[in-house]
Amino acid sequence: MEVSVAGVLFGIFFLLAFTGVPIAFALGIASIVAGSMILPYEIILTIISQRMVSGLDNFSLLAIPFFILAGSLMNHGGIALRLINFAQLFVGRMPGSLGHVNVVANMLFGSISGSATAAAAAVGGTMAPLQKEAGFPPEYSASLNITSCVTGLLIPPSNVMIIYAVTAGNISIAALFVAGYLPGILMGLLLIAVGYIISKRRGYQTSQEHSLRDALKAFIAAIPSLSLIFLILGGIVSGAFTATEASVVAVLYALILSMFFYRSIKISQLPKIFMESAVTTSAVLVLVAMSISMSWVMARAEIPQTITDALLTISDNKIIILLIINIILIVVGIFMDMTPAILIFTSIFLPVATKIGMDPMHFGIMMIFNLCIGLCTPPVGVALFVGCSVAKVSVKQVLLPIMPFFLALLIGLALVVAFPQLxxxxxxLMGLIDRPN
Structure with a gap:
């Protein structure tokens, strides 16, 4: 590896990113400049253009626009309130129950929509006035909403899992989807546990008990929305369709559910929804294309191999190496959005992880869990800003109340790292990966 290539590549990228240049452009410019140190400028432009096009020519990436569209349809379909009512059936009698309802509803809504910010806005926007009326401090409600909205990124369907699987290569998207369930549920349970302790100490009230009739009504109303989760998982596990085909099924189901069952979306709204989904998809796929060019430059300059060798010279202790990787990823997550972070650092740290005997799927879940924490932190955390906005509090007001929930997320991350079987x-169990001998 030429050290100067790595220095120029990362130096230009971080300089442009921190000065406000869009991440996709920062990736492309850094790749072209650093690549020009390896091959002539004209050749680099041709190679990078070819790499971007060929990198997007991947059948698995088709799942991203369809899942984004399905999530957008569900977001506009008015399912948040139905899921909130359903969540109350499970945690409605616990101290501080409205906070726990927020967590469970975010887990459900986030997994259906595939978006942390959509969950923070839809569920948090509904729960914030209810919690304020019940005597919950707005900063507490916001903290719980912010840290729980990211659970849906681990509970499939999840676009970031698709991006990791494509970037890592030779990773089954279906298996990765299933691998996220227990860590995602663990994340939610830890947040509920912290919320329970705080609510018990402060004497936050429980919700009113529901009659059997109301409970049955809430359950029936939520079944159509919840069925999407089981439809996707069941279809993938049974082999009825692939993860990419499942995204098309999700769109069709969401469309029928929102337009004909709930009747919450009109035909006149569809062009706007399609346009929103197209814009979001374009932003994601441009990032993917640009990151592919950076990955090529890094591979050509042997940067991942050099970083692997450097980390292994620091220590041959697996725990120490994983600790270093996680600290770096936490810092990265604070300053960078999740998608570009996965695209860039998968190719850097995955070789290190496999070198020390870590399963690539386990590494992917660890990486996604880690970067989820970054979505809740300033200065770039979009979940933080959306959560504060819907709760009508400032970022400064939540910095202290959110700390116990951050601690819960860090404990969850440590458990996921320490216990691969999670x-x-x-x-x-489902036969999606081979059992170790």
Whole structure:
């Protein structure tokens, strides 16, 4: 590896990113400049253009626009309130129950929509006035909403999992989807546990008990929305369709559910929804294309191999190496959005992880869990800003109340890192990956 190539590549990228240049452009410019140190400028432009096009020519990437569209349809379909009512059936009698309802509803809504910010806005926007009326401090409600909205990124369908699988290569998207269930549920349960302790100490009230009739009504109303989760998982596990085909099924189901069952979306709204989904998809796929060019430059300059060798010279202790990787990813997550972070650092740290005997699927879940924490932190955390906005509080007001929930997320991350079977047991049980001998 030429050290100067790595220095120029990362130096230009971070300089442009921190000065406000869009991440996609920062990736492309850094790749062209650093690549020109390896091959002539004209050749680099041709190679990078070819790499971007060929990198997007991947059948698995078709799942991204369809899942984004399905999530957008569900977001506009008015399912948040139905899921909130359903969540109350499970945690409605616990101290501080409205906070726990927020967590469970975010887990459900986030997994259906595939978006942390959509969950923070839809569920948080509904729950914030209810919690304020019940005597919950707005900063507490916001903290719980912010940290729980990211659970849906681990509970499939999840676009970031698709991006990781494509970037890592030779990773089954279906198996990765299933691998995320237990870590995602663990994340939610830890947040509920912290919320329970705080609510018990402060004497936050429980919700009113529901009659059997109301409970049955809430359950029936939520069944159509919840069925999407089981439809996707069941179809993938049974082999009825692939993860990419499942995204098309999700769109069709969401369209029928929103237009004909709930009747919450009109035909006149569809062009706007399609346009929103197209814009979001374009932003994601441009990032993917640009990151592919950076990955090529890094591979050509042997940057991943050099970083692997450097980390292994620091220590041959697996725990120390994983600790270093996680600290770096936490710092990265604070300053960078999740998608470009996965695209860039998968190719850097995955070789290190496999070198020390870590399963690539386990590493992927660890990486996604880690970067989820970054979505809740300033200065770039979009979940933080959306959560504060819907709760009508400032970022400064939530910095202290959110700390116990950050601690819960860090404990969850440590458990996921320490116990690989939290990620691998379900895929092994369902035959999606081979059991170790």
């Amino acid at each position: 990620s691998l047991w379900l895929p092994e």
